[in-house]
Amino acid sequence: NIPKKGSINVHPSLLPKYRGSSPIQFALLNGNHKTGTTIMVIDDGMDSGDILAQNELSIDLIDNYERLSEKLIELSIELLEKTITDYVNGKVILIPQIDADATFTKKIKKEDGRIKWQLDDEDILNMIRAYSAWPGAYTYFNNKKLDIKKAAIADIEIDQESSIGQVVKFEKRYFVRCADRFIELLEVKLEGKQTVKISDFVNGHQGLVGIILT
Numbered sequence: 001n002i003p004k005k006g007s008i009n010v011h012p013s014l015l016p017k018y019r020g021s022s023p024i025q026f027a028l029l030n031g032n033h034k035t036g037t038t039i040m041v042i043d044d045g046m047d048s049g050d051i052l053a054q055n056e057l058s059i060d061l062i063d064n065y066e067r068l069s070e071k072l073i074e075l076s077i078e079l080l081e082k083t084i085t086d087y088v089n090g091k092v093i094l095i096p097q098i099d100a101d102a103t104f105t106k107k108i109k110k111e112d113g114r115i116k117w118q119l120d121d122e123d124i125l126n127m128i129r130a131y132s133a134w135p136g137a138y139t140y141f142n143n144k145k146l147d148i149k150k151a152a153i154a155d156i157e158i159d160q161e162s163s164i165g166q167v168v169k170f171e172k173r174y175f176v177r178c179a180d181r182f183i184e185l186l187e188v189k190l191e192g193k194q195t196v197k198i199s200d201f202v203n204g205h206q207g208l209v210g211i212i213l214t
Contacts, residue, residue: 005088007042010080012072014054015040016097019047020105024068027059028130031122034058035068037076039083041094048102050094053083064132110135117165117213121153121181139165139213141190141205146213149195150187158182165212174198176213 013023014036027035036056043049057075059068086092113135115124128137128148136147158170162177167185169175175182189195190205202208 008052008084008087009040009042009047009049010076011038011040011047012036012069012076014038014056015047015051016099016102018105019102020107022105022108024065024072025108025130026105028063028065028068029126031126032059035072037072037079039076039079040097046104048097048099050096052087052092052094053079055079064129066133069133108135113137115139115148115213117176117178120179121183124178124183125151125153136189141208141211141213145191147189147191147195148185148187149189152184152186154182154184163212165214167208167211167213169202169209172199174202174209 011019011023012035013019013027014034015038017023018026018035024035034056036054038054039052040047041049041052055075055078057071063071083092108131113127113131115127115137117124117139119127124137128151131137132149136149138145138147140146154175156171158168158175160168160170162168164177164179166177167174168177168182174185176185185198187195187197188201190201
């Protein structure tokens with residue numbers, strides 16, 4: 001009850017979409033093309049207070065969690081600087097959120113990062129982008145945790161028989177079969193090791209090609 005104007009919060013989504021603790025990750029997981037930041041008054045609910053201001057931001061295909069977070073921080077600072085003085089002086093019209101339009105995120109757990117290779121290629125790529133900071137998008141190679149740090153949707157037709165999750169080599173590049181197509185491995189990190197390019201990893205782990213990642 002002490003603050004005369006209440007307390008305000010910066011939330012990195014276009015509320016009421018993505019209320020909760022992980023709005024940036026969920027925007028990436030869902031393959032959204034835009035997100036944004038919201039300045040809101042804190043109330044008793046979870047990210048449900050009246051809106052002071054919002055600003056949109058485009059999501060690029062190369063954006064992962066770290067990159068998108070940095071862009072949203074810059075956008076939020078600019079918006080807060082423009083808004084806070086007018087708010088204190090009573091010049092901002094508060095906009096109530098429509099609760100019926102609200103969507104929610106959840107607390108991310110370590111096991112959420114384990115890749116299910118039976119998913120579509122875009123879903124897996126979105127996981128890699130969303131979980132780049134933590135917990136990582138990972139699989140298991142010879143019972144060791146293998147983080148997929150960088151990947152891309154295959155841009156060529158791969159004419160090879162393969163099973164879901166199997167690593168194949170094609171034209172000196174390395175791919176993993178998923179539900180519909182293949183994704184190309186670009187950078188990986190084996191537990192306890194540094195992130196390396198996939199070609200360097202294969203040089204030291206010849207058993208990768210042909211194995212089924214789990």
